[in-house]
Amino acid sequence: MAxxxxxxxxxxxxxxxxxxxxxxxxxxxxxxxxxLSGTNLSRANLSRADFSCSFCTWRICQFI
Known part of the structure; x- marks a missing residue:
């Protein structure tokens, strides 16, 4: 759980x-x-973040 x-x-x-x-x-x-399906993560510093089993669409998560 997050x-x-x-x-x-x-x-x-x-x-x-x-x-x-x-x-x-x-x-x-x-x-x-x-x-995270409604979250714009573009340009967010997501280095080393744990996204195990997180849900998001490719368009939103392509920068992860």
């Missing part, structure tokens, strides 16, 4: 997310089993 805090940060937008990632480089974002 970390609710990580999902809440991602849902605040890619700028907020990327800033949080810069401030917390040692945290591995836990987005396991998250439904």
């Amino acid at each position: 970390n609710p805090e990580h999902l809440a940060i991602l849902n605040q937008g890619k700028e907020f997310w990327n800033e949080w990632r810069e401030e917390n480089p040692d945290i591995i974002p836990d987005l396991r089993e998250a439904d």
